[in-house]
Amino acid sequence: MLETFRALAEPSRLQIFELLADGPLPVGAVVDRLGMRQPQASKHLRVLSEAGLVEVRPDAQRRIYALRAEPLQELDVWLRRYRRMWEEQFKRLDQVLREEKKRRSR
Amino acid sequence: MLETFRALAEPSRLQIFELLADGPLPVGAVVDRLGMRQPQASKHLRVLSEAGLVEVRPDAQRRIYALRAEPLQELDVWLRRYRRMWEEQFKRLDQVLREEKKRRSR
DNA sequence: TGCAAATATTCCTTGACAGGAATATTCCAT
DNA sequence: ATGGAATATTCCTGTCAAGGAATATTTGCA
Numbered sequence: 001m002l003e004t005f006r007a008l009a010e011p012s013r014l015q016i017f018e019l020l021a022d023g024p025l026p027v028g029a030v031v032d033r034l035g036m037r038q039p040q041a042s043k044h045l046r047v048l049s050e051a052g053l054v055e056v057r058p059d060a061q062r063r064i065y066a067l068r069a070e071p072l073q074e075l076d077v078w079l080r081r082y083r084r085m086w087e088e089q090f091k092r093l094d095q096v097l098r099e100e101k102k103r104r105s106r
Numbered sequence: 107m108l109e110t111f112r113a114l115a116e117p118s119r120l121q122i123f124e125l126l127a128d129g130p131l132p133v134g135a136v137v138d139r140l141g142m143r144q145p146q147a148s149k150h151l152r153v154l155s156e157a158g159l160v161e162v163r164p165d166a167q168r169r170i171y172a173l174r175a176e177p178l179q180e181l182d183v184w185l186r187r188y189r190r191m192w193e194e195q196f197k198r199l200d201q202v203l204r205e206e207k208k209r210r211s212r
Numbered sequence: 213t214g215c216a217a218a219t220a221t222t223c224c225t226t227g228a229c230a231g232g233a234a235t236a237t238t239c240c241a242t
Numbered sequence: 243a244t245g246g247a248a249t250a251t252t253c254c255t256g257t258c259a260a261g262g263a264a265t266a267t268t269t270g271c272a
Binding site: 002 | 182
């Protein structure tokens, strides 16, 4: 979890990650579309890769990077714990609205 | 999103955040339970607060910190985009298992 | 009013990390 | 085998942020 947050807590890296959501891409494509320099792209992809957020498939002298689902699933599980929280807030809001209505109707 | 990731990408801060999931706490309680020094706790809570992850309610010379749902809901929305991804993987896995079964049954 | 508790802020030092530039590596095509 | 893509790595430098220590601030209470 920490590693996931750390990896995504950097603007360029988050950008790359979100770009890859549209599908796997070789480094060059990332460089072109995001207008960053090739070495930085490689470095960021390395960090993402070490965090398990991304995987590489070699294709000749290219390397195709693709998102990995696992850490996102973990993030989803982590979030579950907090989902309860805002659902309760909704319930409370519902309650308030209900009482509002009642008050107005008399 | 970036701000959320940045705030949670630090061990102590993530710890504090997860501690607050059990309910609101004053700074002192955080200090005691996590064994960190008071100034650092205050600093981290400040960062969490500026990221909107936490809100403060004064109570005499105490300050009660509590989680805020909003950024987590945003995180949930952000995740939605990727949920499709792993659902497709499950579909593919289902397919594979189905074929396995068929193969074994003859 | 003055003290003590709870918390926030400031200042300093240090370590991690991102970007830049240059270079190394890998693999294809000729 | 050699040159040229595509990508990775290294080294350097500057910046930012975290921890430590000391101190300021706020509020309740005797």
